Amino acid sequence: MTPGWTEDRVGALKKLWLEGQSASQIAKALGGGVTRNAVIGKVHRLGLSGRAAPSQPARATFRPSRPRPAAQPTQAPSAPRRIESAQPRPAAPTVPAPMPDLPGTATVMTLGAHMCKWPIGDPSSTEFSFCGRRASEGVYCVEHARVAYQPQVRKGGKDGAAELARSLRRYI
């Protein structure tokens, strides 16, 4: 059964497509005998490729062409057309990794005894540094101390944990 594209089918196609239905959904809605490729093909032929609510921000990538696996030995003119983009590299800007931690001052050299020794950045990088703020909790500043010594009171509900904690408390 291949009713082709009758008026009403095309109408339904347009309607559904403009509604924002996906090609596969439309294909199913139109009934069997039609695939999403057929729908897309028809949509393009109708010239309504663009849509109000494109589920995807359209295409930004170019495809040179389809490299079909040959077909027939019929005088292939072998058109050597290449849209190969020989564009020179726009130079790869080595984007420095975004650092959540702002205070990257204090290097291994300048790091004093009472300075926060929280590592900032990649140790293998020259940009590596330490927090450097006043260390109050151990070797870290207050902020980093919280991160370093996170309370692990998570989980629980189990009697075992509570009981253990209670028993330990005696000997503190």
Add this chain to the structure above:
DNA sequence: CCCTGATTCGC
């Protein structure tokens, strides 16, 4: 791996 639309091209 599922999905999406896009494109090409033999029919």
Add this chain to the structure above:
DNA sequence: GCGAATCAGG
């Protein structure tokens, strides 16, 4: 005109 094959991307 049609749509399968194929693609690129989320």
